[in-house]
Amino acid sequence: MEIIHVSAECYPVAKAGGLGDVVGALPRYQREAGHVAKVVMPMYRTKFLNDNQFEVVHKGYTHMGNYWFNYTVIKEQTNRLGFDLYLVDIYGLLDREKIYGYGDDADRFIAFQIAVADWIAVWRHRPDIVHVHDHHTALLPFMFKYCYAYRHLQYIPTVLTIHNGEYQGWLGWNRSNLIPEWDSYKTGLLDWQGTINPLACGIRSAWKVTTVSPTYLEEMRHDAAGLEALLEYEKGKTSGILNGIDTVVWNPATDYYIEDHYSIDTVEEGKQLNKLRLCDRFNLDPRKPLITFIGRLVGEKGADLLPQAVEDSFYYIGRKMNFLILGSGLPDIQGRLTGIQGLARGDYNTYIGYDEALSHLIYAGADFILMPSRVEPCGLNQLYALRYGTVPVVRNTGGLHDTVIDYGDKHGYGIRFNQETVGDMTHGIWRSVELYQQPQKLYEIRQRMMKLDFSWQSSVRAYLDLYEGMRKAAGE
Ligand code: ADP
Numbered sequence: 001m002e003i004i005h006v007s008a009e010c011y012p013v014a015k016a017g018g019l020g021d022v023v024g025a026l027p028r029y030q031r032e033a034g035h036v037a038k039v040v041m042p043m044y045r046t047k048f049l050n051d052n053q054f055e056v057v058h059k060g061y062t063h064m065g066n067y068w069f070n071y072t073v074i075k076e077q078t079n080r081l082g083f084d085l086y087l088v089d090i091y092g093l094l095d096r097e098k099i100y101g102y103g104d105d106a107d108r109f110i111a112f113q114i115a116v117a118d119w120i121a122v123w124r125h126r127p128d129i130v131h132v133h134d135h136h137t138a139l140l141p142f143m144f145k146y147c148y149a150y151r152h153l154q155y156i157p158t159v160l161t162i163h164n165g166e167y168q169g170w171l172g173w174n175r176s177n178l179i180p181e182w183d184s185y186k187t188g189l190l191d192w193q194g195t196i197n198p199l200a201c202g203i204r205s206a207w208k209v210t211t212v213s214p215t216y217l218e219e220m221r222h223d224a225a226g227l228e229a230l231l232e233y234e235k236g237k238t239s240g241i242l243n244g245i246d247t248v249v250w251n252p253a254t255d256y257y258i259e260d261h262y263s264i265d266t267v268e269e270g271k272q273l274n275k276l277r278l279c280d281r282f283n284l285d286p287r288k289p290l291i292t293f294i295g296r297l298v299g300e301k302g303a304d305l306l307p308q309a310v311e312d313s314f315y316y317i318g319r320k321m322n323f324l325i326l327g328s329g330l331p332d333i334q335g336r337l338t339g340i341q342g343l344a345r346g347d348y349n350t351y352i353g354y355d356e357a358l359s360h361l362i363y364a365g366a367d368f369i370l371m372p373s374r375v376e377p378c379g380l381n382q383l384y385a386l387r388y389g390t391v392p393v394v395r396n397t398g399g400l401h402d403t404v405i406d407y408g409d410k411h412g413y414g415i416r417f418n419q420e421t422v423g424d425m426t427h428g429i430w431r432s433v434e435l436y437q438q439p440q441k442l443y444e445i446r447q448r449m450m451k452l453d454f455s456w457q458s459s460v461r462a463y464l465d466l467y468e469g470m471r472k473a474a475g476e
């Protein structure tokens with residue numbers, strides 16, 4: 001089967017979060033399963049672009065409303081990612097340093113999707129599946145089916161995976177001229193509550209829709225940032241497929257970013273060495289448990305609760321633990337997290353920014369990782385933590401519910417709490433400190449965690465079954 005993934009992110013080319021990790025791994029495992037998997041993404045001005053060799057495979061000229069533009073598709077020459085990587089260059093729109101965060105993001109991603117459709121339209125053959133990810137590429141299924149310029153692509157089966165339903169790509173109707181001319185009977189598919197909603201449009205137009213965990217799909221039927229009714233209505237074509245992790249990149253025995261490697265047999269010494277490095281670098285006390293957070297500093301991740309939870313822990317539990325926080329996001333949360341630095345007595349530190357290497361060292365050296373998420377479609381941090389013998393302390397939601405069992409329950413290994421409150425999180429921190437004081441118990445839990453298998457194998461199978469079903473439907 002030939003599967004084309006279209007995405008805004010793909011590790012190691014460009015990553016802002018878990019979407020990048022997934023699109024950097026899933027196609028490689030699909031390729032290993034004997035299929036042709038390709039990734040098409042925007043050409044940002046990244047280090048990866050400078051460090052690798054590309055060849056031009058297509059040049060086109062098309063338009064977004066009245067704006068005519070040239071685009072170029074380049075292909076990485078060595079196949080070093082384990083799949084074919086294509087980058088779409090649109091001068092002035094995509095060739096920027098950051099992935100998101102510009103005032104004209106809507107124009108950028110619509111132009112990208114137009115270029116992708118324009119390019120696929122001239123292929124001599126049709127791919128078997130086009131798999132799009134999140135709202136940035138969710139208009140493609142609509143474009144294939146209902147935009148006049150691409151109607152000959154309407155029989156290509158499309159899948160939309162929702163990694164994050166909180167962001168939907170809303171666009172005022174005054175900007176509708178950006179979308180290629182469509183069959184006016186289908187206008188309703190673009191609209192959701194008076195605006196153009198690319199994610200809603202993708203849910204309606206794609207042949208199949210998946211979410212990145214089964215529980216998140218269930219939750220979305222009740223709470224999906226306004227799309228609940230739509231998810232309920234379309235439930236016949238939705239399914240939840242849990243993400244896997246890239247076990248080559250995320251392996252404490254070979255991790256490219258850490259120096260002190262370890263395996264399940266040497267986990268105690270290995271983690272200690274990595275912890276010492278972290279404590280040394282961030283002025284923390286290696287005798288105390290190291291409790292960490294890695295992620296986007298936004299409400300969705302519960303990051304706004306962190307400053308108060310740290311203060312309350314010091315106050316009510318005592319100075320029995322260290323905190324280390326790595327993240328970037330809302331200026332208010334960043335400010336509050338650095339603001340409480342004054343409280344620290346060699347037991348609290350933050351690193352505001354994005355640092356891939358540091359994140360690996362933290363998974364390796366930390367004892368606990370906090371995930372107080374309000375919404376967590378899957379969550380990869382807890383899966384990496386489990387593989388590195390780091391106990392996840394999570395709110396019981398979405399993918400966290402599907403992957404973390406509380407150590408108080410049968411076969412459990414993590415710490416779970418239910419409410420998105422400072423109180424519940426502080427209680428989770430208290431339980432972490434308690435667990436740390438029982439080395440034999442902690443040892444057993446680490447052994448149990450590191451034996452878990454969250455590799456891509458079963459998820460790759462589930463996606464392939466989904467694709468097969470669509471191909472059969474297309475052939476009928
Ligand atoms: P999301 O995609 O919602 O941000 P995930 O848990 O799926 O959440 O994935 C987050 C990914 O991004 C993980 O690989 C995590 O290690 C990484 N990450 C998040 N913030 C940072 C940061 N500040 N520095 C380095 N890596 C980060």
Ligand code: GLC
Pocket residue numbers: 017018019022163164212243376377378379380399
């Ligand atoms: C999103 C979600 C996260 C998920 C990731 C990869 O960014 O917020 O929970 O793990 O996508 O699917």
